[in-house]
Amino acid sequence: MNIILLGPPGAGKGTQARRLVEERDMVQLSTGDMLRAARSSGTEMGKRVAAIMDAGELVTDEIVIGLIEERLTTDNAPGGFIFDGFPRTLAQADALGALLTRLGQELGTVIEMAVDDEALVARITARATCGDCGEVYNDITKPIPEDGKCLKCGGSDFRRRADDNEESLKKRLLEYYKKTSPLIGYYYAKDLLQTVDGLDSVEGVAAAIAKALKAAE
């Protein structure tokens, strides 16, 4: 089943997507990860998007739709695709619908991860990620192990994102409310929306997502 995880920055989309990949043979399509890979590879496109991302603004629809189209047409996803951080605008949502139809696929469900803004500031400013395998840590809820080695891959290259500061987060939140939150109504009207409590523990959110996936089967 193809699904969208929808929610503001720090809602826990990446954390839950990684679990679904491990547990259900799904493929995570995170436009944020794709854009970070592009910027670190130093391509022209990467250079163009770096400043936009650090400022907390949205990259153009054309670029992200192109990235998603490329992956959707080349990747094999036996358990379905998880769209994480995409779509983020109504134009992206329309483009995804058209793309899936063209490929003879459909969207199974859209899971909104509801959280409050104060929790997001605390989560985002405490986040660290393993640079080798992408495992997500949090200084408060899931600290980097004392031996300095990633629990998943043993790597020791932990990174903090340039946009994970209070100022960028405020901008990212503003972009979310202006451009992405209308998607909640968009998918509700298409009978695809389900909402889970993103403030619950990681385990609790995972259980609520499992229930939502069952309901959409």
Ligand code: AP5
């Ligand atoms: P992107 O990488 O997509 O960032 P985001 O949407 O801002 O989301 P985050 O990755 O910050 O948060 P998350 O929801 O994945 O939370 P996580 O699981 O890490 O986008 C970055 C930028 O790229 C954008 O600003 C934009 O410029 C550009 N971009 C990307 N896609 C685009 C698009 N489609 N169109 C245009 N531009 C685009 O969790 C956060 C923290 O909380 C972690 O520390 C984690 O351990 C912790 N945590 C998670 N769940 C819980 C829980 N239940 N309880 C306690 N702590 C938790």
